[in-house]
Amino acid sequence: MAQTRVPGMETSAISILKRAVELDQTSRFQEALVCYQEGIQLLLDVLKAVKDDSKKAQYREKITSYMDRAEQIKVRMNKLKEEGKYxxxxxxxxxxxxxxxxxxxxxxxxxxxxxxxxxxxxxxxxxxxxxxxxxxxxxxxxxxxxxxxxxxxxxxxxxxxxxxxxxxxxxxxxxxxxxxxxxxxxxxxxxxxxxxxxxxxxxxxxxxxxxxxxxxxxxxxxxxxxxxxxxxxxxxxxxxxxxxxx
Structure with a gap:
């Protein structure tokens, strides 16, 4: 992947993940989950293209944090669905x-x-x-x-x-x-x-x-x-x- 595409993908990822956090904070969990997943995928693509080890570590930390939150939302939603309370x-x-x-x-x-x-x-x-x-x-x-x-x-x-x-x-x-x-x-x-x-x-x-x-x-x-x-x-x-x- 060309290095010239990295800044654009990073900007898109930041925008989508910012939206995910906003939706998360207003309890719009299903929409937030979709945004988290899209933003995480973009960050993973950026991670593959980055060569600097320190930047790779920063991206991995961010990705792990967002993945943990997305998994928490998924577990919460599945529990509510199972109980018929979503x-x-x-x-x-x-x-x-x-x-x-x-x-x-x-x-x-x-x-x-x-x-x-x-x-x-x-x-x-x-x-x-x-x-x-x-x-x-x-x-x-x-x-x-x-x-x-x-x-x-x-x-x-x-x-x-x-x-x-x-x-x-x-x-x-x-x-x-x-x-x-x-x-x-x-x-x-x-x-x-x-x-x-x-x-x-x-x-x-x-x-x-x-x-x-x-x-x-x-x-x-x-x-x-x-x-x-x-x-x-x-x-x-x-x-x-x-x-x-x-």
Missing amino acids: HEQIKIADRATGFSYESLFKPYIREELTEVWVEDPYIRHVHQLYNFLRFCEMLLKAKCNVKKIHLLTSQDEDSSSQQQSAFADIQQSLQSHNICLDIKYSPTIHDREIRFDNGWIIKIGRGLDYFTKPKGRFSIGYCDYDLRECHETTVDVFHTKHTKMT
């Missing part, structure tokens, strides 16, 4: 950025994930339909083996043909990727919830529609949801082995 709350502030679907859901997606349930009454209007499409795209890009997505939503009485046409297109597109989209409607649905068959349950106060309207089609955040401002909302994350999937 709960993490993420508060998204008004106008906050950095909360794309990838950023929010990635920590809870594993390779064994095969089935997803989405309950959201507001997948009706064009921007909400695009939100759902982006959620599906996120699952396709993630390291998992999703084969079926269940959507429970309400029917748009004013533009039902537009809604149904959009869903038909999404279904057909997902089918080409060997994913089945099962859609059901409920006139009384109110709760917003996303469930993974690996035990994770994510409840978002505003459902998938927690992004503000972009200022224009050519404004920052229009395409990249990590740069899109959010409405204030709360995300509750649970894990249980006894979730009844319906």
